[in-house]
Amino acid sequence: MPKITVLPHAEFCPEGKVIDAPSGETVCDVLLANDIDIDHACEKSCACTTCHVIVRQGFDSLDEPSEIEEDLLDQAWGLEAQSRLSCQAVVAEADLVVEIPKYTINHAREH
Numbered sequence: 337m338p339k340i341t342v343l344p345h346a347e348f349c350p351e352g353k354v355i356d357a358p359s360g361e362t363v364c365d366v367l368l369a370n371d372i373d374i375d376h377a378c379e380k381s382c383a384c385t386t387c388h389v390i391v392r393q394g395f396d397s398l399d400e401p402s403e404i405e406e407d408l409l410d411q412a413w414g415l416e417a418q419s420r421l422s423c424q425a426v427v428a429e430a431d432l433v434v435e436i437p438k439y440t441i442n443h444a445r446e447h
């Protein structure tokens with residue numbers, strides 16, 4: 337089973353963590369199932385940016401993001417070339433290294 341290495345994040349995962357990630361599950365669901373309480377303000381419906389992660393390794397193993405996801409990502413805090421919305425990024429066969437950005441912009445609540 338692939339693994340996700342989560343880099344340390346002061347609030348959600350101060351020590352960092354390595355977790356099992358069943359193929360076919362979203363990165364967001366895998367994090368939540370492992371007590372990494374990443375924000376998911378729109379309940380994973382691809383309508384906010386709070387579940388934004390940066391995929392430091394394994395990015396190319398993921399499906400292409402949809403246009404809607406890309407539009408949302410444009411508004412995400414700390415956007416990088418390897419940014420994804422974790423509720424839309426489905427684990428494939430490869431291990432991933434994921435960074436949770438320091439901040440989120442909660443569009444779902446703002447609008």
Ligand code: FES
Nearest residue numbers: 376378380387423
């Ligand atoms: S939880 Fe809102 S886009 Fe992922």
